[in-house]
Amino acid sequence: MAHRVEVSLKPSLPDPPGRRLKARIASDLGIVADDLRVVDEYVLDRPLTGPELELLVEEVFRDPVIQEATTDEPTHLPFDWLIEVGFRPGVTDNVARTAREAVERTLGTKFGPDEGVYTRKLYFIQGRLSPKQVDSIAGGLLANDLIQTWRVYAPGDDRRVVSVPRVTSKSEAVVQRLNLDISDEELVLISKEGVLALSLEEMQTIRDFFKNPQFLDQRATRGLGAEITDCELEVLAQTWSEHCKHKIFNALIEYGSPGRTRTIDSLFKTYIQGATEKIRKELGDRDYCLSVFKDNAGVIRFDNEWNLVFKVETHNSPSALDPYGGALTGIVGVNRDPFGTGLGARLIFNTDVFCFAPPDFKGTIPPRLLHPRRVFEGVREGVEHGGNKSGIPTVNGAIVFDDRYLGKPLVYCGTGGLMPAEVNGKPGHLKQALPGDRIVMTGGRIGKDGIHGATFSSEELHEGSPVTAVQIGDPITQKRMTDFLLLARDRGLYNSITDNGAGGLSSSVGEMANESGGARLELDRAPLKYPGLQPWEILLSEAQERMTVAVPREKLKEFLSLAEALDVEATDLGEFTDDGFFTVSWKGALAVVLPLDFLHGGLPRMRLKARWEPPVHAEPSLDANTGLTPVLMDLMGRWNICSKERVIRQYDHEVQAGTVIKPLVGARMDGPGDAAVVRPVLGRFQGVAVGCGIAPRYSDIDTYWMMAACIDEAVRNIVAVGADPDRMAGLDNFCWCDPVQSEKTPDGEYKLAQLVRANEALYDISTAYRIPCISGKDSMKNDYHIGDTKISIPPTVLFSAVGIVPNVRLAVTPDFKRPGDAIYVLGETRDETGGSEYFASKGFVGNKVPKVIDPEASIRMYRALHEAIKAGLIASCHDLSDGGLGVALAESAFSGALGATVSLAHLVLTNVDRDDTALFSETPSRFLVTVRPDKQRAFEQALAGFPCACVGVVTSDSKLHITGLTGHVIVDADIWALKQRWQAPLGV
């Protein structure tokens, strides 16, 4: 019989989470409750005596100072409505896992196979609400139907029955065989119904391979018939998914632009890898790249003893369905990338960039989508729990708003790591599973969570998108595992390591098999969360917090016993071989026999067409108004410009005690930083700067310049704080809408041309700046398509940059420092208001997109600026981006609690004859710099030959005073009023 314990705060104490929820119900749903209190419910599904229950209440569940508890009896709290929310069977329940361990410890006995602990939340609501309102609170805010169930009780309803969300599937686990010798229509149907995301051509390739006599012979000698098994088809679908194989980036593309057609043989090889190769060649023996594109993350040299590892991933599709779980899984998932690179890295920072529809979105929410406000809060909280609980500082990020992200929010999560340059005498960045090594899975167990994630994210979000693709991360299980694995690494207990992310064991073992030349996996040995999984599900499950390691046979015992000592599950699942096959067995019989060369090389190449026609937008004819104070005030409060402090404060950005430049800076520690600087080796002063660039608005005009602006912004961000422009590395994360021409996507050729152009810019700008991309990722199907509604995101690239800061004591922040300091603008200002926040605020896109017209000159200027920073000549430095010079001046002024007097007439201008253009143009390659008067001369010498103009002075009052091109006052604003507008939208 199941028992129930309910734990509530003493009625005399306030309930902050309850109060916060009540406020959200009022603000998000417009429903006003009088009172809301939250009670924790634990269902203990095992026999317990009365004294045992009492012991558990006192020793496990109740905090005697502040809490009360009931056992097998409802909590006595007044309510008008009671909402009970619990997880669906099989959904990860972290609190229940912790409670279960504590119960076992306290009673000294383990739970049996059919026994368990489950948790629920009880919301006691007082207030005159209608049943419909209560339903909308439950379904619209407290519970997500995909992963949770909820029930509403009125006073007097019987609440004594304890239901147990046990997984009850008793279906027998068998390997099925399929006949692929069927019609094309049936092949397509198999792919579609099975969420395989395989095209007809790919299905045909598989069918034909299973007619190859040599392969059939090989199968026969191993004792497997000619028909493909469900496991094999699933393994192929996962391995060949867009998510894992980047088919579009590797396609043969016929690219037509006005007057010219040419063929591109793989965007990835030509532009991304091509640029990095060129840069590395030019660097020669100064090349600091150690491992690029081939491992889970990129690796560069930090110093003689340490390497820096960096990776950014997206987790968009899961976050659309379950923002909290999707984002949590996103961050703890990307943690495993640097962790599983080379022989493993300790994680030193996180970075998070989100793209949402505006929180005040007023339109209709299409089916299966959630209101952007709910997506925002869910994602924010997921990343909070993932980052904070893992002890990794979240040091950098951005939030971008555009209506089109309603269709799919973008959730970029990145993690940096530090690995020893040498581990037991071997280079830390290399790994090699050897034939004979054991396949050992460590960390969490396998469940039905996250099945088909790889293939699901390779499709648009549609009605049949599987709910099993959603997972909830468990940062503590992962932390235990990483604590253990770092010890195992330093003791040389494994030869190779990789994470179980998309595609689960199929992906991790399938990829590591490439290192040794084969693998034989005994699938039935894999530990399960609960019975009832089919073999293919075990193989494909993306259940979180798992790493696969290759352990030499003679070290297996030591590895397993260390794992056991540290409460980490580790299971020997088979052997790496060199027979050229990925082999999987289920209870002694073969379930998969696939040659590695077909698995990894048999995929037919896509051939795609791209056609570029530059779009033409209406050019606004705005009044040449001289009074721009209201315009500037307006811009400060725009979603893309306003303060993100509320989010930043809820992320621990200082754990590990090395965050030298924090995301919030200035006199009152609430100004926006350009990039973070982390000092990863305490006791040394060399640091890492982390910044990012993202500019999706420019995609509406030309993705070439969008990409150029992203790289330029990311580089300027890190140079502004003190990174050395000659020791940088980049990471590209493309999020596109489907660029493959089809009935569903009639403008696919244009969208693909946009992709081509972005790649061209990546090559041009990154080679000019000599910033090698060391890793990256693409997510190509960010569309929503249900019924007649199709929403495609604007083509979006996040370019993340890391750079070495030679001495963190010389790092610089953007806040004005002292009255009397001279204000300079570096870089020329052009009429580039197309795609700007200024135009957007007036409802226009325009055509004059910001351009990085001379990247060679720009990077030379950044080098000169870096020398000035190293010489201590700079008091403050801020990069110019959204909102142009006007917004940057306001930010630097109120961050420093100082005013400024500025004249636009002194700017270095090209083709600018309007004050609004000069103030709000978003021309890249510019900085706002302040310099102490006694250092002006040296500074001007350092920047001689570059467009660098002294435009004003920092003042001790609180006025931002700007005169225009003709000497008229165009802005006269109080910095605190500007700041108030800037802080108002999201709060602090």
Next chain:
Amino acid sequence: MPAGWGGYHTRRATHSADLHDRGRRAMLARLVSRSVTFSKALRQGSREAGMKIKALVPMGHGINCELETRYALELAGFDVVDTVHLNFLARGEVDPADYHIIVFPGGFLDGDDMGAAQACANRIRHSRVKAERLIDRLTRFVEKGGLVLGICNGFQLVTKLGMLPASSGDYTRREVTLTGNDSGRFEDRWVHLVVDQASPCIFTRDMVRLYLPVRHGEGKIVGKDAPFTETLVERHLAVVRYASPDSDAPTMDYPANPNGAELAIAGLCDPTGRVFGLMPHPEGYLHRTNHPRWTREELPEEGDGLTIFKNAASFLRTA
């Protein structure tokens, strides 16, 4: 440099019972990550005092500030700093009795599921080391004169174990707890603290004010009843309290008091002054560049937080 993680080895716990001292030391080397590297000046200091002072920093199960905590102890001049997994303590393979101070670092023990550090308090109360429990070893450690410092999640742990404030000398009964911030959310921000000059706390000797970061969601101190919390202040056990930047008076105003703690209490000690815990992170302000305004203010090279660790070291050297 901090020795990182290199010193760990596992050993089946078959032989921890009757090891003679040498064997014991050899085994210890396998279980702990030890650092004995520190500046020459500090080394000299320890020689003069003639005693090696040893610190134990537990790790594992969600603790995540162990590296900077260890670094703080090294800077403060501890001769030996061992980072030891809680499981090795729970199994009795490492004995607190071999150390002079235990510092429980910040983190998210067991994810803070069921309440901050609640599950780890259960682990320490119910882990059996031969005939006794781990909690018994810890209380004996304190009773024999050892120092305990709990920081943030570590403070939550020692408080929930009952080691703080231990107003009647019982180190196993919970009198005070830490619960959700009034704001209902986790926050990272810097706070001003005023030190009770009359407190017996050995960690805050000669200190008047401190400026440190807080990074928590459950930092609100609540006593078993209101009069009890007042006695903590009266008995000078409320060592540090939140204050506004320009006043020495404890404040209930948000955000100077970031969590709504009763009587603005940020940290507590036991009546001996040798057990101390606080929500803010002293190991988060060891150097000038940790300060959130270091790029615009003249500041000393050493951060406020380091003094707490140095006080512990000098207390042990002179004790």
